[in-house]
Each structure stands twice: as C-alpha cells, then as structure tokens.
Amino acid sequence: MQNLPINWLTEGLLDFEYKKYRLLAYLQAVRSEFGQQRLYPVFSDLIMHYRNLQQVREHKKLVYEAFPQQITRADFEKLELVYEKIVEDDETMAQIEEVIQYAAPLFQEAVYQGRELYDFIERHLEINPVGITPMYFNEGYLFLDAFPGKETQVYVYRITVFENTYEKYRGINTQLVRTVRRGLAQTHENLKVQLVKENQELPNPATFVVVAKVPCPLDSALLPIAKRSLVKYVTRLAA
Incomplete structure (x- = not known):
C-alpha cells in the first residue's frame, strides 16, 4: 500500500499542496485496507502518525515513544535535530502548522474508522x-x-x-x-x-x-x- 514516511512532516518539499497530496494518497490506501478488513500493520502505523502529529501540535516536538520499534534512538535524534531547526524558522513552522491543522481531523477520522473495525471484529x-x-x-x-x-x-x-x-x-x-x-x-x-x-x-x-x-x-x-x-x-x- 501507499506508505507515509515517519518524517513526512519535515522531509522533502515544505509545501502545503504537496503535503496534502501525500497525506490524501496515504489515507486513501488506509481506507482501502480497512475496506478489505485488513487492520495490521496499517492501523498501528496510522496511530503512530496521529499520536506524533498531536505531540507536534501541542508541544512543538517529536516524541520517541510515538515511533515504531524499527526506528533507532540514533535515527530519532537525527530527525529531532532537523525538526528543532524547523521550529526555529517561523516561516517554515507556519507552513508545518498549516499542514497539521489540515491533517489532524483527517487522521482522527481514519483512526476512528480503524477502531470501529477493530471493535466490530472483537465483538x-x-x-x-x-x-x-x-x-x-x-x-x-x-x-x-x-x-x-x-x-x-x-x-x-x-x-x-x-x-x-x-x-x-x-x-x-x-x-x-x-x-x-x-x-x-x-x-x-x-x-x-x-x-x-x-x-x-x-x-x-x-x-x-x-x-x-x-x-x-x-x-x-x-x-x-x-x-x-x-x-x-x-x-x-x-x-
């Protein structure tokens, strides 16, 4: 399926339309998996992205515990350094926040759909x-x-x-x-x-x-x- 990199907020072109395109392609792939009742590993990946987005929005920082086990502490520290530089750049941070404001409710809706499917199967x-x-x-x-x-x-x-x-x-x-x-x-x-x-x-x-x-x-x-x-x-x- 269409994957979303763990550092999708900071990597590549910092452009709202570009980030929107990547996000929508990812969420479409997620819904396709849910439509076929395939929850894992896509549901865990989705929750990771949503939790990290919340942390960035609320605390302007990344949280290591939100990331999957595959990412090492060294990799996370490199990503954290990149993000710290972005936070210090007001203009760039404004673009990131625009993406976050757009992405947060879409992630929330997708997580809710995954939870509904999980609960249905569990019941x-x-x-x-x-x-x-x-x-x-x-x-x-x-x-x-x-x-x-x-x-x-x-x-x-x-x-x-x-x-x-x-x-x-x-x-x-x-x-x-x-x-x-x-x-x-x-x-x-x-x-x-x-x-x-x-x-x-x-x-x-x-x-x-x-x-x-x-x-x-x-x-x-x-x-x-x-x-x-x-x-x-x-x-x-x-x-």
Missing part, C-alpha cells in the same frame, strides 16, 4: 477455555478458528508482564505449531489431549479457543485481535 470473537484451566495460564495453547472454515490454527502462546512506576503491561508472543482440520473425531478437547502427549514440557497447559463469527483475514486482523483478546481474558482470570 464477534468468542473465547473459551478448553478443558480444565490450571492456576498458571501465562503460557499454553491458543486455538484459532477462522470463519468460515473447518481448520484450527494451533499456537503456543506466552504472556509476559512489564511494569513501570505507574502501570503494568502484558505482551503476548505466539508461535504457530500446526494447522488441524476439525471434524467429529477431532474436537478441541481431543486436540488438547494430543498436544499434551506430544509435548511433555507442558503437561497441563492452559488452553483457550478463539472462534471468529465473521470472516476476516487471519494475519492482518484475526490473529492480532485474538491475541489481544486472550490477554484481556487472562488478565480477568488473574484478577
């Missing part, structure tokens, strides 16, 4: 434990059933906890184990029993199944949302 996911759930459920198996279809994607999952002074964060990593065709003899419960026999390192694994009730792409929507839904579900169990 149509059903998550349940498979078998008896042990006391420890930060590691185990995730069964993922797409719609329509008769296959189950089997993942090993691990939830990690990060803490700072103010908050506790949970992240999740998954690894695809296999794809299994469901049937009368191959239920989720039977599949869990097979996995326990094959993997002695997880003798009593927490196992959850997420079933999609609406069609959506596996890698660019269903799996990322299912992973976040599982984290929420496990967090409630731990409360």
Whole structure:
C-alpha cells in the first residue's frame, strides 16, 4: 500500500499542496485496507502518525515513544535535530502548522474508522477455555478458528508482564505449531489431549479457543485481535 514516511512532516518539499497530496494518497490506501478488513500493520502505523502529529501540535516536538520499534534512538535524534531547526524558522513552522491543522481531523477520522473495525471484529470473537484451566495460564495453547472454515490454527502462546512506576503491561508472543482440520473425531478437547502427549514440557497447559463469527483475514486482523483478546481474558482470570 501507499506508505507515509515517519518524517513526512519535515522531509522533502515544505509545501502545503504537496503535503496534502501525500497525506490524501496515504489515507486513501488506509481506507482501502480497512475496506478489505485488513487492520495490521496499517492501523498501528496510522496511530503512530496521529499520536506524533498531536505531540507536534501541542508541544512543538517529536516524541520517541510515538515511533515504531524499527526506528533507532540514533535515527530519532537525527530527525529531532532537523525538526528543532524547523521550529526555529517561523516561516517554515507556519507552513508545518498549516499542514497539521489540515491533517489532524483527517487522521482522527481514519483512526476512528480503524477502531470501529477493530471493535466490530472483537465483538464477534468468542473465547473459551478448553478443558480444565490450571492456576498458571501465562503460557499454553491458543486455538484459532477462522470463519468460515473447518481448520484450527494451533499456537503456543506466552504472556509476559512489564511494569513501570505507574502501570503494568502484558505482551503476548505466539508461535504457530500446526494447522488441524476439525471434524467429529477431532474436537478441541481431543486436540488438547494430543498436544499434551506430544509435548511433555507442558503437561497441563492452559488452553483457550478463539472462534471468529465473521470472516476476516487471519494475519492482518484475526490473529492480532485474538491475541489481544486472550490477554484481556487472562488478565480477568488473574484478577
């Protein structure tokens, strides 16, 4: 799709019409992805751009935490130096602010559309434990059933906890184990029993199944949302 560079505000020609053209081309590509129910990675990229735009508008500076992990601290510092020079130039800054005023509501609208799509898919996911759930459920198996279809994607999952002074964060990593065709003899419960026999390192694994009730792409929507839904579900169990 049409990508928007992380430093699109400052790079290239500082001209309102040029920036407007790049922005509209990017947002059109974003809406095209949403129209096909593909949320990732475009939704994360969109949120990054919107957050950075807000920071620039409110504080006249870039914020490292708003940028994706792919950008290094050194790269960010170079970009920050470029931006500091622009801030000191009143005429150039006036052009940047004109672009920001135009772009902010468009980004906000696109983020809202992405959030609506995310919420719609999430509302149509059903998550349940498979078998008896042990006391420890930060590691185990995730069964993922797409719609329509008769296959189950089997993942090993691990939830990690990060803490700072103010908050506790949970992240999740998954690894695809296999794809299994469901049937009368191959239920989720039977599949869990097979996995326990094959993997002695997880003798009593927490196992959850997420079933999609609406069609959506596996890698660019269903799996990322299912992973976040599982984290929420496990967090409630731990409360």
